[in-house]
Amino acid sequence: MMSPRKTHTWLPLAVAALLLFLGPQSSLAEEPIYRLCVPQIYLAECQQLLADPSEAGIRMECVAGRDRVDCLELIEQRKADVLATEPEDMYIAYHRKNEDYRVISEIRTQQDKDAAFRYEGIILVKKDSPIRTLQQLRGAKSCHTGFGRNVGYKIPITKLKNTHVLKVSADPQISATERELKSLSEFFTQSCLWL
Incomplete structure (x- = not known):
């Protein structure tokens, strides 16, 4: 499960990626409503984010899943259209029976775009240890x-x-x-x- 702090990074980026992918459209009357699936704990933030109309003319609504894996299931059942994922979720999607998932955009955050790893391990030594370097x-x-x-x-x-x-x-x-x-x-x- 993602921490609420990370939500502020990935949710707006997911919406921006979807808007870029779908592009500007001509008529709202003809436009489908794209359903963005988010874990239940982020539903209010998603709705707040989508409260302002899209400048690209794309209509969206938020759909809540239990978690990101449930969002994959909702997409399989055609109850949602798009979700923001972590690499682990794409691995799970790859191994599911439904093969019509498509990655529409990859976004790396500014903080770790050039990082060798997505997260870092630490080397922990006792406080009184003389070790100060690798x-x-x-x-x-x-x-x-x-x-x-x-x-x-x-x-x-x-x-x-x-x-x-x-x-x-x-x-x-x-x-x-x-x-x-x-x-x-x-x-x-x-x-x-x-x-």
Whole structure:
């Protein structure tokens, strides 16, 4: 579920993307009413946003779903026409039986448009630790939320690789996963992984 803070970013952008996609039209009498599905908790904001008539002459109304997945179902049932999604929702839509979903526009927020990741993991050290830089992590104990997990494994390991702190061997005798694990075992003295 999206936080209310994020709503102020994606909801107006979703409406703007739809308006750009549909373009200006000639007559309101002939125009269909496009139904924008939003999670129930954002219905009032959606209605407030659509209270002013569209300059492009596009008529829209808000339809509430339980959540974003329910909005996908409402689109399948033809009870809604469009929704703003997260990448995870597009993945779910791709794997549903109905194949007539279409991405009409992709919008990245200004805050993370050039970010390497959509969200960042953190490296947490004890307050009295002498560690102040990534390089000083060498020889420390490392704990992760699980092998291959995004925030707890992939993002921090990728950060260490991208900053050239962790150098992965190019040994062709072992797999890429084995090379990465070998490098990690040489970099950190101990590790813990939750499964």
